[in-house]
Amino acid sequence: MKEQAVARVYAKSLLELGDERKIDIANELTKLTEVINKSNELENVMFLELFTLDEKKAVFAEVAKKLSLSPITSETVKFLIDEKRIGILPLIIKEVIVMDDDRKGFMKGTIEGSDAQIDPEFKAKIESFLKNKLGRQPTLDYVQNSNVSAGFKVTVEDLQLDASLDNQLEQFKQSILSE
Known part of the structure; x- marks a missing residue:
């Protein structure tokens, strides 16, 4: 440190x-x-x-x-x-x-998914969404992650968007258990 x-x-x-x-x-x-x-x-x-x-x-x-x-x-x-x-x-x-x-307004981040590679159009859509949301241009690298069964996790600096099937199932489970 x-x-x-x-x-x-x-x-x-x-x-x-x-x-x-x-x-x-x-x-x-x-x-x-x-x-x-x-x-x-x-x-x-x-x-x-x-x-x-x-x-x-x-x-x-x-x-x-x-x-x-x-x-x-x-x-x-x-x-x-x-x-x-x-x-x-x-x-x-x-x-x-x-x-x-x-200083130049760039951010680096990762997209994690289960596939070997990501569709370039989908990656461009995520980058566009993040640029609009954060006001800065992200540079995203794709990483294959065997812990993601379907969907994607996007991490840029301290922002994490989890659109994975695992996360959706966990949220559904929590909603049922909390009732």
Whole structure:
């Protein structure tokens, strides 16, 4: 929990500095994440204690140069390496992306159902409904859930819409028992 709070502070600071200098920090960190995720060797160098701080910084400097990262992003990552806090970089990146999406009016959520995939038209209808209800554009991912026998559960931030058969049966059972 403490690391999450620290990551949130770093993320807020990075976004504010990026705004001041008109740098898209979220985009830079997304590019960095993609590069790290594509290379196990780079991930090992960055996050394992097997490598010295100088080795980590040297490798990162090359990556930063190839990605044309801004000094704000580069110096932040170097600072995290120096302070032996590089392990919270993924949390910082996640917080930056969440905050950036929130500022842009985007929300992320999931649709859970029993089918292997969801009908794109139905998904678009759910997204449209949520946009009208919440005033922001949701980005929904579909997840197959074997605990949903029929219907769907939609979760966006702290909002949950449960249109599953299981939920409807439970509500029916409760209505009968309460009489």
